Amino acid sequence: MTVTYPRKFQNNLGARDILKRVVSDRELHLMTLNRYRYSEQRSCKDLTEVIEKLNGQPQELVRDLSHHIADEARHAMWLTDLLIDLGANVGNPPGMPYIDEFEWLLDKNTHDPKTNLDDTIIAGMAAINITEKRGCEYFSAHIYALKQAPQTEENIKIRETIEKILPEEAGHVRWGNRWLAQIADKSPEHRQKVEQAKRKYAAIEQAAYESGMDITLGAELRRVTRLVDVANTMPLWERPQYLMERLPQALLAPELQFTRIQAAQQAWQRNPQEFMEKFVPMFINGIKKPENEKQKTSV
Numbered sequence: 577m578t579v580t581y582p583r584k585f586q587n588n589l590g591a592r593d594i595l596k597r598v599v600s601d602r603e604l605h606l607m608t609l610n611r612y613r614y615s616e617q618r619s620c621k622d623l624t625e626v627i628e629k630l631n632g633q634p635q636e637l638v639r640d641l642s643h644h645i646a647d648e649a650r651h652a653m654w655l656t657d658l659l660i661d662l663g664a665n666v667g668n669p670p671g672m673p674y675i676d677e678f679e680w681l682l683d684k685n686t687h688d689p690k691t692n693l694d695d696t697i698i699a700g701m702a703a704i705n706i707t708e709k710r711g712c713e714y715f716s717a718h719i720y721a722l723k724q725a726p727q728t729e730e731n732i733k734i735r736e737t738i739e740k741i742l743p744e745e746a747g748h749v750r751w752g753n754r755w756l757a758q759i760a761d762k763s764p765e766h767r768q769k770v771e772q773a774k775r776k777y778a779a780i781e782q783a784a785y786e787s788g789m790d791i792t793l794g795a796e797l798r799r800v801t802r803l804v805d806v807a808n809t810m811p812l813w814e815r816p817q818y819l820m821e822r823l824p825q826a827l828l829a830p831e832l833q834f835t836r837i838q839a840a841q842q843a844w845q846r847n848p849q850e851f852m853e854k855f856v857p858m859f860i861n862g863i864k865k866p867e868n869e870k871q872k873t874s875v
Contacts, residue, residue, distance in 0.1 A: 580778045582710045582785065591717035599721040599731070606664040609734065613655035614668065615675045615711075619648045622679070626700050629689055637697065637755070644748060651741045658737045662730060671788070672831045678707065678784035681806060683818055695769065698759055702773035705752030706781040712749055715742040776809040799826040
């Protein structure tokens with residue numbers, strides 16, 4: 577089977593590039609940890625919806641998903657305790673959280689478990705698998721960045737918390753891979769469906785990931801482009817309805833406008849000079865890898 581991996585942000589910045597910047601800015605660092613907390617917490621609800629949709633069948637998958645929920649709840653608890661101990665905010669993250677964007681991009685009415693249980697399972701497992709891979713990528717990069725950062729008591733405490741979470745997230749990826757491989761082995765038709773689902777949910781995940789981070793000029797058009805990328809993984813007859821239901825919000829993007837204003841206000845309040853020298857050029861030109869990093873990767 578084809579192995580799918582999360583891609584870089586705008587094919588430019590990898591997780592290590594991003595986390596290196598995050599760890600050096602305490603406010604941004606705590607906001608990132610809170611986004612982790614929110615995603616782990618929300619995934620409990622989303623996984624519960626999958627179990628309810630399956631309605632008890634197959635029992636082995638329902639049991640595995642129940643254990644998965646227990647893991648995610650524990651991760652959310654660890655992160656909540658950490659943030660409160662650090663005096664940080666544990667409210668809902670501002671802007672467009674990754675997991676909310678991912679859910680908005682899903683086409684939930686495509687599969688009915690009462691008439692086609694296998695297709696429902698394939699879709700659910702492919703969606704879970706690609707998001708878990710992104711989580712592993714970020715947690716691994718975060719640990720790496722923290723090991724390079726000053727070994728303060730706070731940084732050590734954060735690293736130790738993430739180091740507890742990463743092995744369980746890696747276990748979720750392996751579990752998802754096994755389920756998808758098991759389904760694909762049923763028949764050539766099942767294998768084709770699994771491969772198509774992996775392409776579809778990889779496109780959805782990439783769109784959700786980039787939309788949650790991209791607030792620079794032209795982000796609305798890039799959201800539409802990513803929406804078309806998702807639609808292109810679907811059968812021809814499903815594409816028009818999928819696009820028409822989501823195009824207006826992608827173009828208008830009210831949450832994107834709010835996030836831009838909020839980010840600009842925060843940048844101005846923190847340092848007006850830095851706002852003019854860094855934030856404004858970034859907004860106009862987009863987020864780019866520093867020149868010295870580009871040279872390293874091109875050597």
